[in-house]
Amino acid sequence: MLFDWFTFVAQLINFLILAWLLKRYLFKPILDTIDQRESMIANQLHEAEDSKTKANDEFEHYQQKKSAFDQQRDELFNEAISQVNAEKQKLLVQTRHEVESLRLRLQESLRTEQQNMGSEIIRRTRTEVFAIVRKTLxxxxxxxxxxxMAGVFINRINNLQPGEKKLFYAALNNSSGEILIQSMFDLPVAQQSAIQQAIKNNLEIELEINFKTVPQLVSGIELISGGYKISWSIEEYLSSLETHIAELLNQNIELPAEKVPE
Amino acid sequence: MRISPDEMVFFEYDFVKLNFTIVSTWTIMLFMVIGSVCISRKLVVATKIQRWQCILEMIVTGIKDQIEEVGLHKAKTYIGFLGTLFLFLFVSNLLTILPIYEPPTSSLSTTAALAVSVFFAVPVFNILEHGILNYLKSYVKPIPIMLPFHIISEFSRTLALAVRLFGNMMSGVIILGILITITPFVFPIVMTAFGLLTGSVQSYIFTILASVFIAAAANE
Incomplete structure (x- = not known):
């Protein structure tokens, strides 16, 4: 018997049940799982693409920032170089001025020292010359x-010219009427009297005459009344010597102009 | 000589018969359903999966791809029916390597039941796809005179499916029985191996033909 109806119906039902069971427990879960996995992989790929895009954006942003930073650094560097150069120039100018100022001060100091030394030399020379002359005489x-010296001074008074006398009287009228005789040494009473007598005879005045000793007065005697002065001293004779010594000192002390580095 | 496993009856009451065909079918069903439940419970969505899941996914996606290649683009709709058809036929024929086993597909009742399933599946899927009116109109296309030819075609197709599978499977079993009688050693082994190949090919052919019939009707 090739065909059995009961078996046919039973197998038909069996197959339909099997189809339903396999669809429920095999095909649907597996296909759902595959779909979920594909979706997951697609999401991961999408996320990876997003991450890549984001990374590229970040990279470009970083590159731009780096370029900006490099540019800013170069600008700052150039600005710093400019500032350093400007500061260098400023310091050089300042240094040059200071050097110049120092040089001038040094020169002034040397000149002052030279003058002091010259004055000292002149003073000592006068003193020595005065001492030598006194000793020699x-x-x-x-x-x-x-x-x-008192004799010479009296001669000078005696030989006053009318013009000089006129000037003396004019000065005397403008003053308080006092006559001062200054000398570097104390005049003996005899010489004071001789000088008073000479003034009285030649200038024809009866005024009080004051005598004063002034050590700074170089070996001489002078008469002062108002703004007029009659004097004699060896200063005139020492002038030539003083001039030569001053020239000699000036030659030695002149400083060459300093070379200031650029 | 027993031609069909229907003839091996274990229990009979009135018209109800519990024969070898039904028992073996139940066994196969039990095996497949339990296996599916066990495996589908441990399905993992992650990319690292177990080997069993991987094999099953390959089989399922292979069936799905075949259905799509035939022309059924909504493969998920048809895979429940066509996939079960293929797996049932394949497992039934694969188990012929067991000594006392006879595939239920060597019973004309089984192949006829499967063919009738396909016979009804074609209009059901067609109606689900296009609606009942369009399905009925397809019988009078291109001209109404074609109606009897369409009806004959439906029945002959079903008959051809049933007899083809039955003939192939039954012939394999019968040839094996004859060879065991004549030469009980080498040839039965070769023929068993050959029967495995024939059974696999027939299950593939049956499923593809069913898919083609459904696709032809669905795409008209």
Whole structure:
């Protein structure tokens, strides 16, 4: 018997049940799982693409920032170089000015020192010359220098020219009427009297005459009344010597101009 | 000589018969359903999966691809029916390597039941796809005179499916029985191996033909 109806119907039902069961427990779960996995992989790929895009954006942003930073760094560097150069120039100018100022001060100091030294030399020279002259006169002619100087001064008063007298009177009228005789040494009473007598005879005035000793006065005697002065001293004779010494000192002390680095 | 496993009856009451065909079918059903439940419970969505899941996914996606290649683009709709058809035939024929086993497909009742399933599946899927009116109109296309030819075609197709599968499977079993009688050693082994190949090919052919019939009707 090739065909059995009961078996046919039973197998038909069996197959339909099997189809339903397999669809429920095999095909649907597996296909759903595959779909979920594909979806998951697609999401992961999408996320990876997003991450890549984001990374590229970040990279470009970083590159732009780096470029901006490099540019800013170069600008700052150039600005710093400019500032350093400007500061260098400024310091050089300042240094040059300071050097110049120092040089001038040094020169001024040297000049002052030279003047002081010259004054000291002149003062000592005068003193020495005065001492030598006094000694020489005493030794050779047994003559006192102060007496000779008072004599010369009296001669000078005696030989006053009318013009000089006129100027003297004018000055005397403008002053308080006082006559001052200054000398570097104390005039003996005899010489004071001689000088008073000479003034009285030649200038024809009866005024009080004051005598004053001034050590700074270089070996001489002077008469002062108002703004007028009649004097004699060896200063005129020392002027030539003073001039030569001053020239010699100036030659030694002149400083060459400093070379200031650029 | 027993031609059909229907003839091996274990229990009979009135018209109800519990024969070898039904028992073996139930066994196969039990095996397949339990296996599916066990495996589908442990399905993993992640990319790292177990080997069994991987094999099953390959089989299922293979069936789905075949259905789509035939022309049924909504493969998920048809895979429940066509996939079950293929797996049932394949497992039934695969188990012929067991000594006392006879495939239920060597019973004309089984193949006829499967063919009738396909016979009804074609209009059901067609109606689900296009609606009942369009399905009925397809019988009078291109001209109404074609109606009897369409009806004959439906029946002959079903008959051809049933007899083809039955003939192939039954012939394999019968040839094996004859060879065991004549030469009980080498040839039965070769023929068993050959029967495995024939059974696999027939299950594939049956499923593809069913798919083609459904696709032809659905795409008209």
């Amino acid at each position: 005493s030794d050779l002619a047994s003559v006192n220098l102060e007496d000779q």
